[in-house]
Amino acid sequence: MFHPKKNGYNYGSAIEQDFSEIWEGILESDVDNKIPKICPSVCDPFKNRANRLLEIAYEIYKEDGLESLIKNIEEIKENK
Numbered sequence: 001m002f003h004p005k006k007n008g009y010n011y012g013s014a015i016e017q018d019f020s021e022i023w024e025g026i027l028e029s030d031v032d033n034k035i036p037k038i039c040p041s042v043c044d045p046f047k048n049r050a051n052r053l054l055e056i057a058y059e060i061y062k063e064d065g066l067e068s069l070i071k072n073i074e075e076i077k078e079n080k
Contacts, residue, residue: 011025011026012025019058019061020061023058057069060072
């Protein structure tokens with residue numbers, strides 16, 4: 001689980017909100033203008049991997065629906 005720094009920028013909780021609501025909020029926000037102020041000059045490798053993972057998860061969700069995303073997650077867990 002990623003914990004933003006104290007007083008850092010937070011997109012919301014996927015536990016408390018629907019993932020699509022969070023994603024749409026990010027797309028509608030002016031986060032692109034805030035990035036130089038809220039992001040260090042170099043992100044740590046975990047954040048970069050997490051961002052790529054969330055992008056892939058969102059594509060599966062958008063194209064094939066929530067059930068498909070859940071099925072993919074379960075398959076990954078089984079093959080661990």
